[in-house]
Amino acid sequence: MQFIKSVFSSKNTTSTTTPIIDEKENIEQSIQETLNRNMAPSYSLFFERLETSMIPSFVGLAPKSGYSSTFSLTDFQVDAVVTDSTVTSVYTQKYKNSSPNPVEARYQMPLAPGAAVSKFVVTYDDKVLSAKIKEKEAAANKYNDAVASGNQAFLVEKKSNGTFTTMIGNLPPTKEVTISITIVSEIGTHLENLHFGLHRYMFPKYSFNLNLNLQVSLSVPIQKIELDHYKADIQVDGKKATIKLSETNGVPNNIIAVIRPDSSERPAYFVEKSKDNTYALGINFYPTLEVAADEVDQCSEFIFLIDCSGSMSGSTIEKAKRCLEILMRSLTEKSKFNIWLFGSSFKSQFTESKLYNDQTLEQASVFIKSIDADLGGTELLPPIQAIISQPVDSQYPRQVFILTDGEVSQRDELVDYVAKEAGTTRIFTLGIGSGVDKLLVEGLSKACRGYFEFIDDNSMMETQVMKLMSIAMEPIIANIQVNWDGLPVVQAPKSVRPIFNHERLFLYGLLESVPENLTTKTIVITADGPTGQSIRYEIPVDFKHAQSESNAIHTLTANMIIRDLEEDEKKKKDANKDAIVKLGKKYQLISNHTSFVVVAEADKPTEETMQVVEVVDAPPVPSPQYNYNSFTHSAPTSALNYSSPTTTSAMNYYSSMPTQTIDYDLDDCALECEQEEALDCIQEKLEDMKCLSMDLNESICRQSEVLDSLELRECAPEKSVKKSASPASFFSSFTKTKSKEASPPPPVQAPAPVQVSYLSAPSPVQSAPSTQPSYSSAPGKKSSSSGDLMMDLIRSQKANGSWNTVTFKLPSKPDTLSSLSDDCWVTLCVIATFNKSFAAEKTQWQQIVAKASKWVKSQLNASNLGDKYDTFLALATSSI
Known part of the structure; x- marks a missing residue:
């Protein structure tokens, strides 16, 4: 197994752009990578927070010091079924209650954001009690009434901290208790692989008996299955496989089963029929995006968010401005862009992103010169909220670049916020210097399908920034639309995100009103391809072969629809409670408005004093970080x-x-x-x-x-x-402000509203002395020189990628190229200069030259000289 390096734990993280890690020496990093890279960002954030104890780490009942009650886990059985799109897991846990008194216990379990608890059963004294979904307030009232009457009761609610919690009331003393939970989730993915994962922090740290029985059933043949750290019985037979694992010493390492199916570029579908004659569909799509860099012709929105706090002053802000100039010249005419600056307040160049052309590029150049480290502290949440709250254009996938050297006061709130927007926004983060908040830099990018870099040496800033830009410019499938062939389908997710390179996409649909004589329908997916052409995939769906052994796709789809409705409630304040409660009750799903509850009438009401057992020890909590930005943004008086x-x-x-x-x-x-x-x-x-x-x-x-x-x-x-x-x-x-060490912190300003067309007079920029030879201007091609030839060339490039002005003596165009335009010749000479004189800085100008090469080739194609590019470039190289 080989994986892109992305360290799961912050302790060892340096970069996510190292392409390959050694399998034998870094097996744990590979395992962490399967849980972290190219899977749903919310899952990545969930597992990372388990590692750092920001989410309570243990599953089930456990005693807390200071209480005599003892619940000990003796057996943990996991029965799971893996398909092309879903994982259905049944956790069965047996506990011994040694308390001499009745107990009201709390059962707590980490629950990934995309996972759904669809069944909850408690067994004791030969009683089998199954929980039912009720509206949250009614469930709580019923639970409280039952406990007050001395009856056994159970209540399960979804918590905002990444867990679900069960209150189990009036458990009889000295009884064995068995808890069974059914969880449905989306299958984990990494590149072409699927994976089933159980994090070690989802289990207690003491010894117990573990039995895992994993059934794999795919629509395509299985090439192989691998399981690290544990000796398991793995049997593969065509499209099916089984994994059996037994341990007696608990779970000291993550359990990760990596499944490699036969790959197919075309979308695969799965259709499921329920007992009440409804259908659910799942679509699994892993496209191959192998397109040469100079053939990529796609739309994208780029937003550059630059830290202008006091600590960025001096050479750091000048380096950041230089990086920004290089980034701006790397864009194409199919891009939109905007530049935002933040500190204690924030401001943007434009009120909304503008199309990239010569005019807006010139405006950006003037704006960049005016940038200074003069905005006080480091408050990142308000500008991120302002950026993400702007409307999303599905034709222009939004990618945000953040350059910062500091810490923020609301890291967790910020990461949680962007994680919910992973479908609309991709974030690349560059952390500068030793004082940067590394958990922030990692968290922002991991939560939003992006990448990050840390810079200890400012001299490498341009190279590391352009590594991230190279990834952002990789092929994308965007503006994805699904035509369900007239079927009354409720789609989940409602808005389809772009597919970036090396990513897999899952789509779902719930069909509750079924047309008569439903047999075959053709679902059509259309999208904007990476070469500028529309792409189309047709998926004939045969409803006659729908499987009916499980309800997993129904449950998962309903849960995703509920999540969409809950987000609408937050953002648009829509009243979706009725729809959420209806879905929650039908598919037995916990939500913001529904809870599991079961009440069992005791044979004899419990009269003894009941103990409350705090089940899970409180994990180490990060230092408190409170958000007061709402005072300056929304409160009438602060x-x-x-x-x-x-x-x-x-x-x-x-x-x-x-x-x-x-x-x-x-x-x-x-x-x-x-x-x-x-x-x-x-x-x-x-x-x-x-x-x-x-x-x-x-x-x-x-x-x-x-x-x-x-x-x-x-x-x-x-x-x-x-x-x-x-x-x-x-x-x-x-x-909090981050200013120069010798200066007192400036007064804090309230976050300012977006400032339109922030085009103040440019301040002088001190360029680094050039180590390259000096060149004189050619007649008719004169432009001013800063002494840094590479940056002079970058700054003089036009939006379309061509040059018509240079700062060095331009060789005469050979007579054999008389039909070639002057701009084509100048551009070829500049490309040759980059290749010949600045090979060591190739990472910085690679995207700029790719854009120039593409422009030249388009000009040559228009003159029926498309096959002469290499010949003409060789002539230019020999002439300079």
Whole structure:
């Protein structure tokens, strides 16, 4: 197995663009890669957060220190069925309850965002209790009433932190409890491979008996199946396979079964018929996008988001501007673009992305010269929200490049936000310097199907930026539309994302109203191909051969439709509750509006004192990072952008506290109050924290220092107190700035609205001394020279890829090429110059020359000289 390198754990991450890793030496990285690269971004984020304990890591019941109750897992059975598109897993867990008293227990399990719990069964005392979906409020009321009456009850809800939680009430003492959960999810993918994965943190860390029985049933022959770390019985027979694994020492390593099917470029379909005569369809598409770089002719939207905080000043911002100039010349005339700058506030060149042409390119060049590190702190969430909230053009897949050197105050909120937009936006991130937030850089790109680079040496910035641009320019299939041949299908997802190189796409449809005499229909997929031509795939679907052994595709499709409806509720505030509840009840799915609940009437009501068992130890929680941007964006009066010594005292008191987890939601507190109420609320909470053994007098600012107007400034404490980095982030969203070390932080500004046509006068740019030979201008081809020939050539390229002006002496056009236009000859000479004089910097100009070559070839084709490109380029090379 060979995989593109993308380190799953942040501890070893350097780059995702290294093409191949060694299989034997880095087998764990390969396993992590199968869970992380080119699978659904939400799954990538889920598994990474399991690794870092940001999502509670253990499945099931467990005692917490300080309680006498004990639940011990004795057996864990996994029965799973894998198809071309779905995985249906049944987890059966047996526990021994040694408590002498009745127990209300909490069962908690990590649940990937795309997975759906479709069945929940609890067995004890020879009773088999199956949960049923009810509307959330009704389910909670029924559970509470049952527990209060001394009956056994079970309630399952979906949590926002990546888990689902089950409350099990009034479990009888000293009984064995068996819990069975059925989970339906989309099959994992990596390049042409499929994979089934169980993360080691989804199991307890102590020894227990594990039995895995995996059945694989595909529509195409299976080439091979591999399983690392464990000795398993693997049997492959044509399109079917079985994997059997037994362990007695728990799960110390991830269980990853990599399945390689026979590949096919054409979409494959799967149709499923339910007992009530409805159909669900799944389409699996892994296209081959092998197109030469100079043949790629596709539309794309490029947004460049540049960190202009104070810490970027000096050579770093100048390097970033140089990179931006190279990036701009790498675009094609089928691109849209915009440039955004962020710090404590943010601004953009245009109100919306503009088509790339000579006019907008010149405007961008002027804008880039005006950029400086003058925007204060590092607040990335507001500009990202502003960018993603803009309408998406399906013909122009949106790709965002972020260059930053700092940390942000809302990393997790930001990563969660972009993860939900992976279908609309792809993010490439460049982290600059040793102080950059590496988890942020990785998280943004992994959550949105992008790649990232870290730069320790600014001299390599251009090369590493252009590595990312080369990936962004790889072939894409975009503007994908599905014609269901007149069938009343509810499609999931509702909007089809682009397919980037080396990616697989799954589409689903739910057909609940079935036409009479349904036999064969032809589904047609149309899209914009990477060479500029439309592509079309026809998929004849034979409904007579629909399989009916399971309901997995129905369940998965319904769950995806529910997710679309839930997102619509968030963004558009649409009232989709009725539709969500209807789907949830029909397919037994947990949602924002539905929960599992079961109530069992006890033979004898439980009267003994019931213990509440905290099942899972709280994992290490990252330092609190609270979002106060809503004050400056939406609150009519900003509660914490207020001149008050009370606020100042509170800020310095909190900043001086030692690092630890604070169990107060001050963000919500402030959001719900006006100015005076918010300050009183926060001060009251801070008074409650005196148990942290801090000397308040050491950290309270001088009360006499009153702040000006709406600006917050740092107050000097009466006694020097070493600040803890983590708690200080509490107020970081409106006080944190990254400025030069010798300068005090500037006043924090409220996030500004997008500024239209930010075209201020350019500031002088100091170019690095050129190491290349000097050239004089040729008569009639004069342009100013900065002393850096490579950048001069890049800056003088036209939007279509050609040159008509250079800063070196241009060789005369040979008489044999009299029919060749002057611009063609100049462009050939520039291409030859890049190849001859700047071979060591090829990564920087490769895309620029590819665009130029494409333009020259188009001119030659128009003159019936298409086969002469190599000959003419050789003449230009020998002439310079």
